[in-house]
Amino acid sequence: MRSNPLRTTQIPAGKVAVWQLVNRAARILRVQLSGEAFTAYSLPSRTPLPGAQPGTIVFDADPDLVDARELLPQHGDLWDAVREEYWSALLNMSDLPSSQAGM
Structure with a gap:
């Protein structure tokens, strides 16, 4: 069985998304906004995560890309x-053959 590696997408604006390809969907795990000093929190629960790096948003339910865009539309x-x-x-x-594609 093939694992689903973590993938990182970074853009010059200092924004990073960590995600996985799961069953042909992009599941977003967290976002890091460099230069932001707000206390890290989870979404959609908005639970503070004081032990995490400031500027971090961790998703509670690993939304797909569409859901993540709806939760944080300002980061289009x-x-x-x-x-x-x-x-x-x-x-x-x-x-890849279907036996290797994680299906």
């Missing part, structure tokens, strides 16, 4: 970059 530039990397990863995965 990051979601666009994740979408590009998602399609690249998905197309590379389709080149």
